[in-house]
Amino acid sequence: MQKEQLQRCWAACWHRARRPVEGVMVSEEQASAIADRAIRNVSLDYDEFPTEAEFTARALEETVSVTKEFVAKERREAKDPQRFHDPEDRRYDKNLDLDRLQRRDPQKGFFDSEWNHLPGLLRPLALATLSRKGIKGPDAEDVFSDTLVELVREREGSGHAPILDPTVFEELIPLHARIVSFRSVDWYRRRGALKNQPNTGDSLDALTDSPDRAVQFEDHSSDPNTPTFERIYKECEEALSPMEWDLIFKLYVTQSATIQDLIGDDAFCTKLGIKPGVSGSTRRRVLSEMVEQALVKIRENLTN
Amino acid sequence: MSRNLTNSLDSTRELLAGSLKMRADEKSPALPADLLEDISKHFAKEHAPVSPKSRSWFAAVQSFIARPAFGLGALAMVILGLGLPAVMGPGKSETGFRGAASRPTQSESARIVLINAPSDVAQALASSGDFEAGMITSGDSITDAAPGARVVVNFPESNIVVFDAQGEEIHRSTVPKDTTELSAAIATALSHL
Numbered sequence: 001m002q003k004e005q006l007q008r009c010w011a012a013c014w015h016r017a018r019r020p021v022e023g024v025m026v027s028e029e030q031a032s033a034i035a036d037r038a039i040r041n042v043s044l045d046y047d048e049f050p051t052e053a054e055f056t057a058r059a060l061e062e063t064v065s066v067t068k069e070f071v072a073k074e075r076r077e078a079k080d081p082q083r084f085h086d087p088e089d090r091r092y093d094k095n096l097d098l099d100r101l102q103r104r105d106p107q108k109g110f111f112d113s114e115w116n117h118l119p120g121l122l123r124p125l126a127l128a129t130l131s132r133k134g135i136k137g138p139d140a141e142d143v144f145s146d147t148l149v150e151l152v153r154e155r156e157g158s159g160h161a162p163i164l165d166p167t168v169f170e171e172l173i174p175l176h177a178r179i180v181s182f183r184s185v186d187w188y189r190r191r192g193a194l195k196n197q198p199n200t201g202d203s204l205d206a207l208t209d210s211p212d213r214a215v216q217f218e219d220h221s222s223d224p225n226t227p228t229f230e231r232i233y234k235e236c237e238e239a240l241s242p243m244e245w246d247l248i249f250k251l252y253v254t255q256s257a258t259i260q261d262l263i264g265d266d267a268f269c270t271k272l273g274i275k276p277g278v279s280g281s282t283r284r285r286v287l288s289e290m291v292e293q294a295l296v297k298i299r300e301n302l303t304n
Numbered sequence: 305m306s307r308n309l310t311n312s313l314d315s316t317r318e319l320l321a322g323s324l325k326m327r328a329d330e331k332s333p334a335l336p337a338d339l340l341e342d343i344s345k346h347f348a349k350e351h352a353p354v355s356p357k358s359r360s361w362f363a364a365v366q367s368f369i370a371r372p373a374f375g376l377g378a379l380a381m382v383i384l385g386l387g388l389p390a391v392m393g394p395g396k397s398e399t400g401f402r403g404a405a406s407r408p409t410q411s412e413s414a415r416i417v418l419i420n421a422p423s424d425v426a427q428a429l430a431s432s433g434d435f436e437a438g439m440i441t442s443g444d445s446i447t448d449a450a451p452g453a454r455v456v457v458n459f460p461e462s463n464i465v466v467f468d469a470q471g472e473e474i475h476r477s478t479v480p481k482d483t484t485e486l487s488a489a490i491a492t493a494l495s496h497l
Binding site for chain 1: 313320336346
């Protein structure tokens with residue numbers, strides 16, 4: 001393990017501890033303490049340093065988990081659902097009490113009066129999303145009602161309702177956004193079936209995330225719906241070899257090296273199986289092919 | 305490099321580039337020195353070159369037995385040993401599982417037969433804990449002794465005779481006069497089997 005690798009991992013974990021979920025923010029000191037603990041914990045699982053990609057993915061996963069648990073515990077003890085809420089987050093007025101929302105009675109179900117406040121909080125966000133997808137007025141209201149039912153509907157198999165998934169309230173927002181997206185697709189399918197014609201034209205376009213259309217978050221990298229590195233790694237871990245992960249991690253994730261740097265790095269090229277003495281153009285071609293293959297694998301695994 | 309890669313992968317590259325979710329307007333503090341030191345030590349320790357040492361044969365056997373493969377192999381042997389004969393059944397093989405010549409069923413444990421033993425002696429032997437209670441039987445004559453490996457303690461004739469599984473006498477000794485030494489004498493006789 002090199003110092004630079006740990007530095008990069010530390011920075012990534014610190015940023016993630018500071019904002020584990022869109023809308024949650026802990027103090028810089030707490031972020032440092034959590035990142036420190038997460039990295040130490042993960043290192044104990046390894047006898048030898050794995051690839052930087054694997055170590056960072058595991059450390060990030062640990063960081064997010066520990067931070068969310070920490071925030072939930074603090075809120076519970078302080079009886080303050082707004083504690084550690086990012087003041088810059090203006091998507092809605094204030095957090096609701098997640099513990100109360102998740103309280104379930106065997107007979108009455110999710111009965112807590114906190115649920116009375118949830119539709120008012122989620123409605124503007126959901127209607128805005130549905131409007132962008134071309135669903136408006138009473139149709140949008142219908143879809144929104146369906147999404148609320150979906151939150152408490154127990155999944156087949158696990159018998160676990162989606163409302164029980166979040167550890168902190170802020171996680172409910174992207175969870176509901178995903179449900180809204182799925183329900184909007186269902187709405188278009190139902191409408192297409194009623195008209196006895198396939199979904200074509202505007203309705204189909206409305207379902208795609210075309211860059212020409214309005215997007216919920218202007219800064220693409222801060223969009224909570226884009227996958228985090230740990231999720232990408234988890235979903236594609238088996239598809240890529242350790243060397244491919246190394247390559248992708250350096251070039252794109254941490255951007256700690258350019259393709260030109262790698263072409264000039266004899267040790268790295270040898271590790272990739274490129275024989276010493278081959279020309280720069282050959283090295284470039286081999287590296288580019290490897291990178292392209294790895295990217296294709298990631299794209300395919302994330303799409304599936 | 306972008307020129308060399310197909311444009312269709314741009315979105316995947318963008319996805320990876322933003323996947324660490326680090327904010328440009330915020331800077332993380334420096335890596336704590338103690339964390340760097342501890343983590344470096346942890347991984348350096350594992351990478352430290354190991355000086356070649358000759359292991360004792362005992363350590364080698366211990367290491368071999370400790371391997372998961374050994375456990376699996378042993379498990380497989382037990383399953384084969386117990387399961388296969390049961391599956392094959394006696395009708396499928398005249399010879400039995402472990403060899404061509406089948407042998408009559410014999411009790412593996414030797415028996416201790418007490419001929420005309422004083423009742424207190426038989427009880428004392430059974431309760432001494434030196435022998436399993438099931439090993440000890442009593443009788444009135446030598447013909448009461450069942451076939452198989454056995455130690456016959458003949459009190460009227462004052463001798464201890466050891467017979468092997470085939471019924472042949474292989475050892476003979478006298479019954480000690482002191483009954484407290486009887487256990488030791490029988491144990492010695494058993495050791496000849």
